[in-house]
Amino acid sequence: MSVKTRYAPSPTGPPHVGNLRTAIYDWLLARKEGGVFLARLEDTDRDPARYRPESVAQIEESLRFLEIEPDAWWVTGGPDAPYVQSERLPRYREVAEELIARGSAYRCWCTEERLREMRKSQEARGGATGYDRRCRRLAPEERARQEAEGAPSVVRLAMPESGTITLQDLVYGEITVDCRTLDDPVLLKANGWPTYHLAAATDDHDTAITHVLRGEEWLPSAPKHVHLFRSMGWPEPFWVHLPLLLGPDRKKLSKRHGSTQFVDFIREGYLPEALFNFLALLGWSPGEAEREIFTRQEILERFSIAGLMNHPAVFDFDKLRWMNGEHLRRADPERILRLSLPFLSRAGIVGDPPSEDERAYAAKVIPLVIERMKVLSEAAPLTAFFFQDPAEPEEKGRRKWLAGPQAEEILRQAEAWFSRLEPEFTDAAAELMVDAVSQALGVPRATVIHTLRVAVTGRTAGPGLFETLAVLGRDRVVRRLRSARGWILPEAQPG
Numbered sequence: 439m440s441v442k443t444r445y446a447p448s449p450t451g452p453p454h455v456g457n458l459r460t461a462i463y464d465w466l467l468a469r470k471e472g473g474v475f476l477a478r479l480e481d482t483d484r485d486p487a488r489y490r491p492e493s494v495a496q497i498e499e500s501l502r503f504l505e506i507e508p509d510a511w512w513v514t515g516g517p518d519a520p521y522v523q524s525e526r527l528p529r530y531r532e533v534a535e536e537l538i539a540r541g542s543a544y545r546c547w548c549t550e551e552r553l554r555e556m557r558k559s560q561e562a563r564g565g566a567t568g569y570d571r572r573c574r575r576l577a578p579e580e581r582a583r584q585e586a587e588g589a590p591s592v593v594r595l596a597m598p599e600s601g602t603i604t605l606q607d608l609v610y611g612e613i614t615v616d617c618r619t620l621d622d623p624v625l626l627k628a629n630g631w632p633t634y635h636l637a638a639a640t641d642d643h644d645t646a647i648t649h650v651l652r653g654e655e656w657l658p659s660a661p662k663h664v665h666l667f668r669s670m671g672w673p674e675p676f677w678v679h680l681p682l683l684l685g686p687d688r689k690k691l692s693k694r695h696g697s698t699q700f701v702d703f704i705r706e707g708y709l710p711e712a713l714f715n716f717l718a719l720l721g722w723s724p725g726e727a728e729r730e731i732f733t734r735q736e737i738l739e740r741f742s743i744a745g746l747m748n749h750p751a752v753f754d755f756d757k758l759r760w761m762n763g764e765h766l767r768r769a770d771p772e773r774i775l776r777l778s779l780p781f782l783s784r785a786g787i788v789g790d791p792p793s794e795d796e797r798a799y800a801a802k803v804i805p806l807v808i809e810r811m812k813v814l815s816e817a818a819p820l821t822a823f824f825f826q827d828p829a830e831p832e833e834k835g836r837r838k839w840l841a842g843p844q845a846e847e848i849l850r851q852a853e854a855w856f857s858r859l860e861p862e863f864t865d866a867a868a869e870l871m872v873d874a875v876s877q878a879l880g881v882p883r884a885t886v887i888h889t890l891r892v893a894v895t896g897r898t899a900g901p902g903l904f905e906t907l908a909v910l911g912r913d914r915v916v917r918r919l920r921s922a923r924g925w926i927l928p929e930a931q932p933g
Contacts, residue, residue, distance in 0.1 A: 441473030442648045445501075445508065446638065448480045450488040452496045452699040455753065456653060456683045456691065458504065459717040463651050463680065465506040466718070466741040473648070477501070477511035478521040478641055482631050500700045504710050505734075518645040523637050530632035533640050533670070534593045534625055542669035543625060545591040546573040547584045568621030569594065593626035595635065595666060603661040607677045608649075609746045615661045623662050639663050643672045649743075651678040678743060681721045682750040691753050698753075707781060707814025709769065712762040720751040731764050759812040766811055775804050778817040785818035787825045799825070802909045806901035820900075824909065827918055828896025831925055835898040839889045841927035844881065848889045849926070851875045853919040861912045865904035872904070893922035 443464040447457055461477075468475035479497075483489060501507055510516025520526060537543035546569075548556075553569070560567045574596060576584070584591070598617040605613050625636035632640075642650055657679050667674045685695035692698065697706075703713060715732050724732065724740040732740075766774060779800060783790035788800065800821070807820040831840060839845060855871045872890065876883045891903050894915055900906060907915055 439648060441468055441471035442646055443468045443473065443475050443651060444642065444645065444647050445475070445477040446480045446641075446652075447477070447497050448483060449490055449493045449497070450483060451490050451493050452701050453493070453500050454698050455700050455703070455717065456698075458500055458700045458713075459683070459720055460651055460653065460680060461501065461506060462504065462714060462717055463678075463722070463746075465508075466738060467649060467651070467743065468509075469738055470741050474509050475506075476516060476518065476521065476645060477508040478645075479512050479523065480634070480637065481522060481524050482633070482637055484631070496701050499704070503704055504714055506714075523632070523641065526637075526641070527630065527632070529644070530636050530640055531626065531630060534632075534636060537595065537625070537666075537669060538593065540669060541596070542666075543593050543595050544574050544622075545581070545585070546594045546622075546624075547589050547591045548573060566619070571599075571622055574622065590628040592624045592628050594622040595625050595662060595669075597622050597662065597665060603664055605660055605664045605674075605677055607657075607660070607679055608743050609679055609681070609748050610657070611748075613657070613660070617661075620661060623659075625666075635659065635662055635666065639666045639672075642675055643667070643670070647675050649676045649678055651680060654679045654682050678746070681747055683720060684750045684752050686752060686754060688750075688752065695753070696755050705815075707777070707816070708758070708762050709765050709777075709814075711769075712758070712765040715765065716758050716761050720753060722746050730761065731768075763812040766814075767808055771805060771808075772801075774808065774814075775801050777814050778804055781815050781817045782821065782825075785822070787818055787822055796825075799909075806905055806909060810901075823895045823897060823900075824906075827914070827921065831892050831896040831922070832898055835888075835892040835896075836925055836927065839885075839892045839898075840922065840925050842929050844879075844885075845889055846923060846926045847879060848875060848881065848886055849893055849919050849923050851878055852886070852890055852893075853916055856907075856912060856915050856919065859912050863908055863912060865902070865908040868904040868907040871907075890919075893925075894918040 445457075445461040445464045447453055447461075465475050467473070479494065481489075498513060508514075510518060510521065512521040515521075523530075534543060538545070548569075556570055557567050573581075574594070597620045601617050602614050603617060603620075604615075607613055623635050624633050626632055641647075660677060660679070664674060664677075683691040685691045687695070697703065700713075711734060714734055715730075715737065718732075718737050718741075719730065722741070722745045724737065724745065726740075775797075779788065779792055779797065782788045782800065783792060788796040792800065803821050803824045804817065807817070810820055811817065830836075852871065852875050855874050859867060859871070872886050873883065875881070876886045879886075887903050888898070890907070891900065892898060894910060895906065910918075
């Protein structure tokens with residue numbers, strides 16, 4: 439069997455991380471089996487409160503960012519085009535009419551007012567709510583009268599009223615549902631537009647999708663889709679429902695836990711390989727419990743549906759940041775430099791675009807802070823002091839290391855020693871200068887190091903001091919040492 443998967447986002451807002459996890463699994467399964475991965479746009483929900491046409495560009499950006507562009511989709515076209523549901527309305531109406539002709543669906547003329555009253559009555563009795571099938575039981579003459587009058591109607595799927603429906607899910611196994619718990623869902627709305635049930639099933643059949651991967655939240659709808667396929671005599675795809683994503687509090691992942699929109703992770707500076715790695719492991723196990731960092735190729739080699747889990751996965755934001763940091767340090771330094779520069783430009787640290795000198799200087803700076811970086815957006819705050827002389831030091835560092843005559847003498851001596859160096863010097867030369875100041879004043883080496891760090895960076899922590907001094911260069915170091923003398927407090931302060 440030739441595997442064919444599909445990713446089917448809706449333009450009702452920026453893509454959610456859970457949607458992109460599904461797309462990753464679709465891509466992995468198709469690539470692993472030498473099959474086809476397509477994407478279609480499910481844009482039949484035109485409610486103004488939800489429909490966001492601008493989100494289509496964000497969906498496209500997300501797929502390109504992850505490097506999982508479909509083999510066929512609305513961007514490039516393909517043999518199953520069109521890949522936009524709003525361009526396939528006649529086909530959905532055709533299927534609805536065929537279902538009616540088969541006796542598997544029926545027209546319903548119930549008004550919204552009647553449906554509201556029906557639900558109120560059901561709720562008052564404390565029973566389950568759902569359509570009471572009134573129009574399903576209409577006499578033929580009444581049905582003919584309604585049709586002749588042209589009253590607005592929807593088309594509903596006639597679900598079995600007794601017995602069970604059993605389906606096989608490749609993650610959750612055999613699932614059997616009592617038909618008495620199912621109502622008759624709307625397939626075609628009064629305006630002629632399909633609901634998800636009709637459009638998704640029709641598209642999956644027409645494009646010969648072999649594996650339907652989607653979130654666990656669609657499990658309650660699965661029996662309806664199975665019955666629709668069987669009513670039409672269509673071969674069923676393999677059903678693959680993916681586990682829910684939970685927040686750290688083990689409640690369904692939502693914006694209260696933090697950003698869940700994929701484009702926000704792109705903007706913050708996560709690497710595609712890190713997001714791919716992290717999302718792939720949210721609901722799938724490669725069978726190596728002690729290992730969490732994988733390349734795309736390693737995940738592809740290990741991927742199988744058998745590895746998908748049937749229990750919820752926790753979206754740990756801290757773990758994602760850690761994982762991104764690991765991928766940052768494994769990446770090509772030149773690439774990280776290129777990706778970091780836009781963040782420096784937006785912060786006003788370098789020009790937009792950066793000059794050649796700024797780029798060359800950043801190439802020396804970024805490697806010094808890479809160990810502390812978790813996301814690319816941290817490049818600006820971590821490196822700002824390299825590009826801009828600090829306006830003032832951290833207060834805690836000032837009270838401890840820039841107070842009293844000793845601190846002032848350390849700065850004077852250091853300025854004199856560093857003034858003797860060439861404009862560009864090595865970290866080894868910087869270490870010799872620090873040792874010279876320590877020996878000349880009889881001051882512990884650590885004291886000199888901490889004092890100089892606060893003086894030239896304004897901070898108490900950062901990359902190694904000797905490497906920092908070498909990258910800053912003679913002129914910046916001397917200028918900052920001279921300026922820092924104005925920060926000296928008369929005496930050491932408590933705390």
